[in-house]
Amino acid sequence: MAEPHRPQGARGAARPATHGPQTSNRAHHRAPTHPGAWWLWSLALGTAATRTTNPLLLALLITVSAYVVTARRPHTPWSRSYGAFVKLALAVLLVRLVFAVALGSPLPGTHTLVTLPEVPLPAWAQGIRLGGEVTAETLVFALYDGLKLATLLICVGAANALAGPTRLLKSLPGALYETGVAVVVALTFAPHLIADAQRLRAARRLRGRPDKGLRGLLQVGLPVLEGALERSVALAAAMDARGYGRTARVPRAVRRTTAALTLGGLLGVCAGTYGLLTAEGGTYGLPVLLAGLAAALAGLRLGGRRSPRTRYRPDTWNPRSCLVAASGAAVAALLALAASTDPAALHPGVVPLVAPTLPLWPAAAVLLGLLPAFVTPAPEESEEKPS
Structure with missing residues (x-):
């Protein structure tokens, strides 16, 4: 029997087909930034x-991050x-x-600011002084040195805030698959514990039983450890059933x-990183780091052949x-170039005290680190991929 004709505007009319290219363009527009890119950007700012x-x-640099x-x-x-x-810094x-x-x-x-009482030390502790004169040069040098380390810590904190740990571990190469799974399991079990x-503890308080002290710790800790052991056994059975460990x-x-x-x-990476972090190794640090x-x-890449597995919706670059x-790498490269061409501008003098000035083109190079704030999608527009 022939199907009766339906008007075009009637209920149940056929919906227009969704075009494939338009859907893929929308998905590409909302594709989240690769977590490795955030880590490279943050570590490059820390290197700078x-x-x-x-x-x-x-x-x-702190303001940009x-x-x-x-x-x-x-x-x-x-x-x-x-x-x-930031608090740690x-x-x-x-x-x-x-x-x-x-x-x-x-x-x-x-420039002596204050004189503290000095504690006499034995002869074997020569070179160490407790108390004494506190000069402005000493405080300024300590401030510069501590601020550099604090900036490095804040840049690492930016990577932790921008890149999800689950997506980052999922992006590990196949050779580090077992390590990534172990870390993911640890990160998943800690909140459960x-x-x-x-x-x-809430249940013991409702029953009027103590939940603090050594007795409360033992009576709460044992059931928690028992639940963690049962969860570990269940996870091991599930991983064994899915062929985990097969190479x-x-x-x-x-x-x-x-x-x-x-x-x-x-x-090579360790030696190159050490060369970049020290002034003496500036010539060999970058080539050794790149080679490593x-x-x-x-x-x-070769080790990934032992892990014949596929990833569900892998993150792409x-x-x-x-x-x-690239923006983070440009900041690190330009500041390294500025440190070799104009070291006085990037390392203001302490003895004698010199007021620091803001060099123009190194400051403009640092502003290149703001590029991710304009080229990446906003948090409400990005879609987090399931792990």
């Missing part, structure tokens, strides 16, 4: 902070970690100043090459992610 002691440039975090951090629990890193700066006042400094100075402990057969030559490349690459990164990535990483 190690190339200068100018407090104006360091304050500008804070603005990007405020504009682009997602509405998730881990995004609140930025405030904790302030504590580090305060401790550095206290040590400079209490222990003194071999730095000569002529805290929730179990709070639930058991592919790889020739022995490939395994040895993988081990050599990975180990050599990691040693290339060797380590090649080793991880879209153009926005590349721009985020």
Whole structure:
């Protein structure tokens, strides 16, 4: 029997087909930034902070990272970690100043601020001084040094606030699959343990039983550990049923090459990073770091052959992610160039005391770090991928 004709505007009319290119363009427009791009951007800003002691440039780096975090951090629990890193940075700066006042400094100075009572030390403690004169040069030097470390900590905090730990671990290469799963399990179980402990303490308070002290700790801790053990056994059974730990057969030559490349690459990364963080290794630091990164990535690429697994909706490096990483790399490279061409502007003098000035083109280079705040989607527009 023929189907009766329906008017075009009647209920149940056929919906227009969704065009594939339009849907893919919308998904591409809302694609979140790769977590690795945020980490590269933040670590590059931290590397730039190690190339200068100018407090104006360091304050500008902190302002840039804070603005990007405020504009682009997602509405998730881990995004609140930025405030904790800021407090940690302030504590580090305060401790550095206290040590400079209490222990003194071999730095000569002529502007004495206060004279503390000095504690005499034995002969074997030569070079250490407790108390004595506190000069303005000593405090300014400690302030510059502590502010550099505080800026580095704040940049790391920006990476923790912007990049989700679950998505970051999911983006690990196949060679680090087992490590990523172990960390994800640990991050998942820790909140469950805290929730179990709070639930058991609340139940004991409702029953009029003590929930504090050694007795309360034992009576609450044992059920929490028992629940964690049961959850671990259930997870192990589920992982075993899904074939976790299965590896592919790889020739022995490939395994040895993988081990050599990975180990050599990691040693090169450590040596290159040390060269970048010290003034003496500025010439060899960058080439050794790049060579180590290339060797380590090649080793991880070969090691991924032992893990024949696929990822559900993996994060991809879209153009926005590349721009985020490139902006941070540009800041680090330009400040490293400025430190070699005009060291006086990036390292203001302490003896004698010189008022720091803001160099123009290094400051403009730092402002390139604001690019992620304008090229990445807003938090309400980005769609978090399921883990």
